[in-house]
């Protein structure tokens with residue numbers, strides 16, 4: 001288990017990137033931040049490899065039920081994904097046994113039919129929210145009842161396709177560049193909003209951490225946009 005970083009302030013459990021991602025697309029695989037971390041920090045790669053061994057062991061369920069801190073927010077995977085149906089069933093057992101904890105996840109494994117039917121059961125628990133990760137390669141999610149889930153779209157160009165809905169969430173791969181442009185504008189005495197305006201909407205709602213400004217003392221645990229279950233009428 002990892003204690004949260006300053007972005008999430010949520011605990012997490014992580015697996016090695018890519019090899020546990022059956023729904024990986026060329027788009028997400030190419031720029032995968034977790035795979036980069038694993039390349040740069042050997043300790044991180046070793047930890048995720050140990051986690052995978054643990055996830056395949058008979059101890060996973062009982063140990064996680066005992067060890068997840070009380071009444072926290074818990075992100076299932078900052079790195080990795082729901083790798084197979086049995087693994088999702090383990091999470092169903094863990095989440096059912098810990099109603100005091102709010103669990104959330106992003107997944108591209110919705111593309112694998114036999115995994116998706118179990119992810120749906122996981123999402124149906126009152127203390128779990130699963131978001132569907134999408135990109136230009138996945139296109140509109142076509143899995144059963146996909147409309148009832150929040151979709152999280154990764155844009156590399158600050159464009160979004162017309163199938164993104166008003167309440168979906170947009171992640172930008174170039175928000176750090178925008179922060180730098182804004183800082184440089186301030187240094188030159190220019191108005192940052194003229195040089196690099198904040199982007200709050202691109203069809204869907206841009207993640208507040210990626211709108212192009214520093215957001216001190218703000219985290220996923222405070223934001224909750226990805227953590228709360230979506231209001232279904234907004235999505236159908």
Ligand code: SF4
Nearest residue numbers: 207220223224225226
């Ligand atoms: S939208 Fe909010 S909850 Fe989702 S990643 Fe961004 S800060 Fe975190």
